[in-house]
Amino acid sequence: MPTIPGLAAAAETASADRPAWAPMLAYVADLHGRSVREDTHGIFPHPWEEIGPGYCYGPAFGHWDIVHQCHDTVLGSPGHAQRQLENTLALQQDDGRMPPIFRLLDGKPDLHNPRTSHPPVWALLVERLVEAGVDPAIRRRYLPHAVKQLGWFDANRRTEEGLYGYADLTLEGSFESGVDDGVRFLDGPTDRLVPFVDASSHAWLLMDAVARWGDGERAAEARRRADTLAERIRGELWHDGLGLFVDGFRTEEENPPMALEGMWPLVLGIASAEQADRFIDGWLLDPDAFFGVHPCRTVARKSIGYEMRMWRGPAWNSMTFWACSGCVRYGRHDAAARILERALDDSAAHFDRTGTIFEFYHPDGDAPESVARKPYAEDAANQPCPDYLGHNPMIAMADLWQRVRSGR
Template sequence: MAHAARGADAVENDAEGLRRRVAALLEAHWDEARGYSVPNPSIYPHLWLWDSCFHAIVWAALDDPRALRELEATLDGQLASGLVPHMRYGDAGPDTWLGPLERTSSLTQPPMYGHAARVLADRGSRPADELLTRAVRGLDWLWERRRTELGLVYVVHPWEAGNDHAPRWDDWGAPGRTRADYDRAARTAWNKARMHDVTFAADGSAEWSSSFVACPAGFNAYVAFNLAELAELLDDAVLAGRAAALAEAIDEHLWDEEEQLWADLAVVGGGASARSPTSEGVMPALVTTDRARALAALRQLDDPDRFGAPFGPANVTRTHPAYDPDMYWRGPAWPPLSYLFWVAFARLGLHDAAAGLRARTIRAAWRSGFAEYWNPEDGRGLGAVPQTWAGLVLAMGA
């Protein structure tokens, strides 16, 4: 780690060195028998939905045919109803109960397979029609099974949103508000309790919860974004219409004028914490048609009084009482979020901002040892080190 930090400034502009480092990272985590990369062999030895979609994007940036295999593996666990599980288990199951199924969880996760398919196609590796049909079925499931009367998509467990234990979940009683109460046993117990409040369909897919239901701004943005990506790839007017309708619902119901961000909506449980200013509140910039709102949210990524930090956007505003740059989803910078912010900048033609974010993220990846996430103030690696999705730095501008 120290060596990586000392050498960061010297190599951050070395494109070929970055490519070699990312290739070595994915190669080291690739499991040939399973056909996917594990995020980290010691800490994360399974397949996670959005991790593997990001892996596919990184493999594509490397011009490696394993991009398609990674995307195929992501969708191989799809249930009969269409749900794409957030985990496919490796040799051993998870350390907590995730539903009645033996080989996969019953939850889902941000459906980044639409974007991954679009990226692969744009790089000359268009997925087979059968695989694209499965991706559409996954988004159909979210549209048909997980929408409220407001037209927003809901989640039944914080792990589905991708940003578990963020300050937005505090009013649901999630542990992790301080370092003292952030321990694995407490988190496992709380998550297990939430799972036992979930009801399941006949095929094992999670349907509802008696204690936790929310419409997160970030998750809704991811669904709309992936609908739009697949619509463009397939020239599908139905998917395009759904993407537009969901983007409109996000703007109508989740925009927070005071924070100039989009905020979560609590449906069952929760409270005011759902409106905490976290960087997921910027994500609807991926899909909104309101350019003024998109710019107002995106400019906060560079504002030092909001999310702007030397090593990439903090996950919580730096002046918020909950901000802790070392604490999981309560302050650190995350490679997949930075990548998606870069996509949003590019979508709006903000090329200088995109280039600046790319440079900071590459510097942070080297400084952190290509970590799962890092302290945005000093670039220290946190979580699993290394973790495969840090390779997304190669896809930023690839």
């Protein structure tokens, strides 16, 4: 059975202070190894790690799923994580677009949905690799990919307001934001791109990468653009009445959809300290908002559109990990520790019962199998996929919990 060297030891270390998590994290480490496939089609430069053998549309690779998986593997095997990063960058098109997902359909390669892209969180993985001891020169190596992808965002996802949007409203069924059927897209303009809080934040991420990884006038210009965009996000996408970041066309609504995607300015360090504290205390730690038995709810319990269906309320551990990373960025180790402990405790309880990990979880601690996936999809089971790695960076979550508890 294939293994990823060092990952089992990393899982053991991450669970040292929480033995109840140890069987689950050992299983996750093993599942990573079982998900590695040889490239038999000349697509990738390295063997590739699929989203997870339980994925109902698999075998598949890519999207932001692989970045979540790599936050696990970077702990014990940074070389493996870097190879997966290079695999996903190998899919980048000449115009800079990153295809949403690579699949094997009847054994033949397929790049799903040629019109859309996906969140460019791979740039955060580069920094995580450097933190793990990989040569900082990799930033220069991957700079051209950030430049090209930023160019694609500018050409295809910049709104008339000068912010950025995803195509979830304008291209039906595109799910470009990575949030399939999210409550933010239940209504809104369909004839033009409008400013989204996540897309604008992710465009800033690419600008920041170009500014920090490069030099000369290109880097200086990227820094000027990033600073201007950050100021606009803080001012134009902040709903002061709610203390929440929302999409640009909703800031005047009294009761807009209250979605976890408002966390991205915190995750990336764009939010002001005051905005971050309001979001953490008023939303991430509020039981009537995102703080469930299994945090973080993807939609606040008090929000319109909240239901037990995929991204409309259930908890995805990947998003919990990002939210807690944002808490740590603003010095809120207390919040990160509370959220991570709850999420891992509930995940472990369901692992003890079922022997598997799930694509997403019931935020009230009920069985994940009771949560709907896509009721209208006749070709897949209508419940979270089992053995799903792409949204379960559980070793990284446990490691982060260890670090925030010790003040690191």
